[in-house]
Amino acid sequence: xxxxxxxxxxxxxxxxxxxxxxxxxxxxxxxxxxxxxxxxxxxxxxxxxxxxxxxxxxxxxxxxxxxxxxxxxxxxxxxxxxxxxxxxxxxxxxxxxxxxxxxxxxxxxxxxxxxxxxxxxxxxxxxxxxxxxxxxxxxxxxxxxxxxxxxxxxxxxxxxxxxxxxxxxxxxxxxxxxxxxxxxxxxxxxxxxxxxxxxxxxxxxxxxxxxxxxxxxxxxxxxxxxxxxxxxxxxxxxxxxxxxxxxxxxxxxxxxxxxxxxxxxx
Numbered sequence: 513x514x515x516x517x518x519x520x521x522x523x524x525x526x527x528x529x530x531x532x533x534x535x536x537x538x539x540x541x542x543x544x545x546x547x548x549x550x551x552x553x554x555x556x557x558x559x560x561x562x563x564x565x566x567x568x569x570x571x572x573x574x575x576x577x578x579x580x581x582x583x584x585x586x587x588x589x590x591x592x593x594x595x596x597x598x599x600x601x602x603x604x605x606x607x608x609x610x611x612x613x614x615x616x617x618x619x620x621x622x623x624x625x626x627x628x629x630x631x632x633x634x635x636x637x638x639x640x641x642x643x644x645x646x647x648x649x650x651x652x653x654x655x656x657x658x659x660x661x662x663x664x665x666x667x668x669x670x671x672x673x674x675x676x677x678x679x680x681x682x683x684x685x686x687x688x689x690x691x692x693x694x695x696x697x698x699x700x701x702x703x704x705x706x707x708x709x710x711x712x713x714x715x716x717x718x719x720x721x722x723x724x725x726x727x728x729x730x731x732x733x734x735x736x737x738x739x740x741x742x743x744x745x746x747x748x749x750x751x752x753x754x755x756x757x758x759x760x761x762x763x764x765x766x767x768x769x770x771x772x773x774x775x776x777x778x
């Protein structure tokens with residue numbers, strides 16, 4: 513009975529301490545800066561580890577709850593850092609001359625997407641972007657070529673960027689065809705698709721050596737690092753970064769909210 517009472521006593525005070533230093537408990541290091549709590553409960557440091565373990569095993573949902581709170585805290589910290597990075601790099605993010613724009617080039621809302629041609633989730637996000645453009649004719653979409661999935665991706669992006677300079681009016685369709693392909697995007701595939709749009713392979717290969725392509729990709733890497741972007745797809749919308757293929761509904765809701773905030777105080 514005494515043991516049960518002691519466990520209950522620590523339900524409100526020890527669990528919070530335990531989560532903060534749980535690694536130390538389970539490693540056998542039961543040192544906590546909470547001597548008053550220990551003294552009031554009449555427990556030694558050696559008592560705490562087993563009690564915490566017993567309580568958490570009996571209430572494992574607490575671990576999930578704490579993980580959710582921790583993730584929310586980390587997300588908030590990431591957004592804070594991203595906001596500072598957006599403020600410092602606004603033109604490079606939203607108005608870089610080397611980036612391609614689809615949708616309405618004069619739209620009142622700009623959605624920036626970092627993508628890789630071999631990213632499966634980017635293929636899903638491509639459909640979301642199409643839905644957004646169809647649902648909202650006043651959205652401007654900036655595409656950031658961000659090849660991070662190996663040499664094939666890098667080569668495919670180099671071909672794509674060369675194609676864009678040679679046939680900018682066809683780039684939107686070409687981009688959708690290459691990203692929407694159901695096979696791995698490689699240099700060979702990218703060139704094959706480009707020739708179907710009337711661009712000669714010789715011209716593409718010459719264009720791929722343009723130093724501006726390497727410079728543009730390097731800038732995308734630098735921006736992504738500043739924004740805390742390490743995967744694709746990732747989006748920038750206003751003062752917010754959005755990670756992953758969250759779906760067209762979620763992005764449209766953020767776009768609507770941003771538009772409302774432009775006319776009112778949020």
